[in-house]
């Protein structure tokens with residue numbers, strides 16, 4: 263992945279689209295970018311009979327500058343929701359507004375970027391040709407296109423493969439070029455249908471960083487996924503869908519906070535001090551005291567190991583028991 267860089271011509275946030283960061287706390291704009299009211303989709307069969315109710319009366323709002331996640335198991339209606347927002351599907355009932363306009367208004371599409379679930383890019387074009395092709399569709403001048411294409415290819419980490427045809431790309435590389443294509447028109451709103459599917463943990467982490475950078479530029483991002491850790495990590499708010507119904511909606515931090523448990527963290531406490539604190543909690547009527555060491559996530563561990571391995575190639579970690587067994591064998595073989 264290339265170094266962090268702003269997209270060319272990012273809009274300067276206007277008075278009603280500000281995002282304030284006060285001592286690390288983000289204060290979101292309340293400008294509504296997406297609004298759905300009773301949005302409903304029933305897929306019909308060949309004879310027009312209702313077949314699947316894919317989305318049931320969805321009501322939600324997405325604000326400028328947030329990363330909004332649609333979370334749900336397979337078949338829960340994530341892709342259907344995104345396609346309805348783009349106007350690629352017509353709702354059976356209800357409506358969706360984007361930038362306060364009905365989704366049928368195609369003019370809004372110039373302000374939107376879209377990464378579909380399945381790549382539909384031309385397999386016989388290379389990365390550069392692909393981005394120039396889409397840039398021309400948006401009538402971006404050649405000079406500007408050339409600048410954006412170079413930056414985007416660098417940004418999604420495809421500089422080394424930019425002259426190879428897409429049919430030779432791995433799944434992860436296809437995801438990356440798809441993301442670059444979604445950004446070619448420098449959109450205000452970006453809809454990403456499973457942006458990290460097929461990516462390894464490094465690629466996933468890079469894409470997440472990229473999505474956060476896009477938010478810092480004032481863009482609004484809606485993404486879908488079912489990988490819980492990734493969604494938890496990156497989304498400001500999430501909607502949890504199940505069988506087409508909205509089951510939960512809110513800030514990730516609020517949804518995950520266990521209100522009736524208080525966590526106290528300290529470093530270098532003596533066992534005596536820990537006993538005193540336990541006693542104090544008991545005296546104040548607290549129950550179920552757990553004293554343990556925090557764990558990291560598998561993702562953090564994996565990323566750290568890969569980074570350390572790149573810094574120190576050839577260094578291997580041998581499990582302690584395995585090391586002892588080796589030592590015994592070696593000891594047995596050694597001359598007295």
Ligand SMILES: Nc1ncnc2c1ncn2[C@@H]1O[C@H](COP(=O)(O)OP(=O)(O)OP(=O)(O)O)[C@@H](O)[C@H]1O
Nearest residue numbers: 305314315316334335336337338339340341342343
């Ligand atoms: N073109 C279609 N015709 C009929 N039914 C469809 C069609 N597209 C989707 N469905 C059905 O609508 C429901 C929701 O599908 P959707 O693709 O929106 O789910 P999803 O949450 O994106 O799932 P996944 O995680 O597998 O991508 C499913 O039951 C699916 O079978």
Ligand SMILES: [Mg+2]
Nearest residue numbers: 340341342379
């Ligand atoms: Mg889907």
